[in-house]
Amino acid sequence: MFRIVVAVLVALLAVQARAQVTGSATFVSDYRFRGTSLSDDRPAAQLAFDADWPSTGWYAGGMMSNVRLDSSHAAQLLGYAGYVRRLNADLSWEGGVRYTRFTGGESYAYAEAYTGLTFRQLVGRIYYAPNYFNAGYATWYAELNDSIALSGKWYAFAHAGYLRRAGDVAEYHVSRFRSDVRAGIGLTLQPWDIQLSWTTAHGAPDVALGYPSAAGTSRNAWVFSVAYAW
Amino acid sequence: MMRIWLLAAALCVLGPWAAVRAETQPPTQVLVMLRAAAPHLRAADGYAVGYTASPDENARMHTAREIAQHYGLHIVDSWPMPALGLDCFVMRLAPGMSASDVTQQLAQDARVESAEPRQAFHTLAKDDPLYALQPVAKPWHLAELHAVASGRHVTIAEVDSGVDTSNPDLTGQVLEQRNFVDDGDYRAELHGTEVAGIIVAREGNGVGIAGVAPQAQLLALRACWQLAQGSAASACDSFTLAKALQYALEKHVQIINLSLTGPDDRLLQRLLDAALAQRVAVVVAVDDSAADGGFPASYKGVLAVAGERSPAQARDVLLAPAEDIPTTQPGARWNLVNGSSFAAAEVSGLVALLHELSPDITLTQLHDALHARTALGLVSMRPKTIDACAAVAQVSQRCICDCAATHASLGEPRR
Structure with a gap:
């Protein structure tokens, strides 16, 4: 899968039309992924880049972050590529694939396909991972994200997600579902973006979903982030 | 002090000239x-x-x-x-x-x-308020029309110079004011205030005038700027206008009023296409000094409006009163104004009434209702003054005012 993503990236770079490329560096007080801390409730630093070919609809990008899995430090590498099509001025459709792996003893490598619709600021996506975090079972994840401009450079945003895993969960005696919610406010001071949000998760525990997070991480957290884009 | 008055007088005279000069x-x-x-x-x-x-x-x-x-x-x-x-x-x-x-x-x-x-654009007011009072409400039977429609639940974007809401006729009548000219504060100016009054001036408040659609919601989008104190002459450019049009589309307005003109412009054409695709009625003033009516009046799909005495001969041009129209000015003042800018404002108000009566009206239906027909039901081959009662009757399928003439023009038997 990783080779496919790389091949798509190389093919996109070969497209004659010029890409629009941007990068960002982010400091975050707690690296939360779908409500789960991948940094053991501790701060993390991240680097990301995105490339768009607006005349074709293709896009691609990647991210690197430090993480703390199984009580040891590691790095996460993520790549994605997709296609987006504007249906009208307010509505667009997209689909793509995302590949994630981690350094260290266990790679937890997995790929995920996604599709979604965006209506103005409202974004809805569905993700399917046949082998989520390399745990041996598939998951579906649905999310809704929205944001609204407040006065000046302030904005508010909210996210709700719902994850369902396949396979047998009898050994855990728990649910196969998990929901996560996040809401916060942000301040855009180009090229800086500052956010403060609160996040919570309910349902199946980390271990039942294959997350390699350290034991004992909290389900509720305040998250502060500062991002610099260039 | 004398110098200041001389300077003000010079600016009044030079204002309209400066707008045209900018375009050349x-x-x-x-x-x-x-x-x-x-x-x-x-x-x-x-x-x-x-x-x-x-x-x-x-x-x-x-x-x-x-x-x-x-x-x-x-x-x-x-x-x-x-x-x-x-x-x-x-x-x-x-x-x-x-x-x-x-x-x-x-x-x-x-x-x-x-x-x-x-590119540079300018508004289409004639700065010559020296004619006798002649209420614009009379030929359109506004009082009778307002009994059935006053523009409720219809949003109009007025892309113009700034609107002064301190005029008693405009207080509470403007939903939102936005400045697209610069980063400074929103400014109250003559032309924008005059156009706004014709569209939405408060009715029955004991002062001033009644707008054609007094209960419509107006977005006062400042994309033009007054060139001189005391003169309505205003200038705009393709960038400020594009920003305002983009905002109007974001707000999903039903009507856009453009009482201005300038050269053909591709970006503005594309934004007008986007508006028309969203079934937004774009009402535009015709520039009598341009053979084709000027842009955007000449653009396909817009409702181009000229004054009744306009030399415009294009078949699709709508004619509406454009002389001696009483309207609001900044502060608690009113005056008579002339120009196709104000004819367009009247039509924007009328379109708001039609939208209230038929919220799902298509642009084709709107066009048909506004363009006068002969008693035989044929579209007139020459511009003709709008028959507001006939337009309302065609949209609402009932006679509201001036019923004898309306039935004749619709070719329907009197009920």
Whole structure:
């Protein structure tokens, strides 16, 4: 899968039309992924880049972050590529694939396909991972994200997600579902973006979903982030 | 003190001349459009940073800087145009550069979606309020029309100079004021206030006038600026107008009033196309001094409006009263105004009434209702003054006013 993503990236770079490329560096007080801390409730630093070919609809990008899995430090590498099509001025459709792996003893490598619709600021996506975090079972994840401009450079945003895993969960005696919610406010001071949000998760525990997070991480957290884009 | 009065008088005289002069000067800035990708998943989505940011704006700014450097331009401003899937960058030419040459070169650049000169526009008021009072309400039977429709639940974007809401006829009548001219505060100006009063002036408040659609919601979008104190003459340009049109589309207005004119402009044409595709009625004043009525009046699909005594002979032009129209001015003042700017404002108000009566009305149905027909049901081959009662009757399928004439024009038996 990783080779496919790389091949798509190389093919996109070969497209004659010029890409629009941007990068960002982010400091975050707690690296939360779908409500789960991948940094053991501790701060993390991240680097990301995105490339768009607006005349074709293709896009691609990647991210690197430090993480703390199984009580040891590691790095996460993520790549994605997709296609987006504007249906009208307010509505667009997209689909793509995302590949994630981690350094260290266990790679937890997995790929995920996604599709979604965006209506103005409202974004809805569905993700399917046949082998989520390399745990041996598939998951579906649905999310809704929205944001609204407040006065000046302030904005508010909210996210709700719902994850369902396949396979047998009898050994855990728990649910196969998990929901996560996040809401916060942000301040855009180009090229800086500052956010403060609160996040919570309910349902199946980390271990039942294959997350390699350290034991004992909290389900509720305040998250502060500062991002610099260039 | 005398000097100040002399200066004010000179500005009044020179104001309209300055607006036209600006249009004859070669443009010193160009508008460079870069494609913006539709919103999509990004590397950090669902991770640390939020669900809001559009970091690709930075990417387009990089590209714009590269382009500016390559062609010897200087970035002055930028504005997203999501209705067209574009970001618009304003770039200033270096001395001695030709806007047309630069836009031709930019058009060949793969990074650029399109480019055009930043063009000058002006409003269409005649600054000559010296005629006897002649209420505009009379020929359109406004009092009778308001018994059934007054513009409720209809939003009109007035793209013009600033509107003064301190006039008692306009207090509480303007939903929102936005300034697209500069980063400064919103300003109250003559032309915008005059046009606003004709459309939405408060009815039955014991002062002033009644707007054609007094209960419509008005977005007062300042895209033009008054050239001199005391003169309604105002100037705009293609960038300020594009920003205001983009905002009107974001707000999903039903009607856009453009009491202004200028040269053909590709960016504005595309925004008008987007508006028409959303079934927005675009009401535009005709420039009598231009053979084709000027742009955007000449653009296909808009409702072009000229004064009743206009020499306009185009078949699709609507005629409405354009002389001696009483309307609001900044402060608690009223005056008579003349010009196709105000004829267009009247039609915008009338379109609001039609929209209230038939919220799903199509542009074709609107066009048919407003264009006068002969008693035989044939479309007139020459411009004809709007018959408001007939238009309302055609849309509502019942007679509201002037019933004898209305039935004759509709070719229907009297009920």
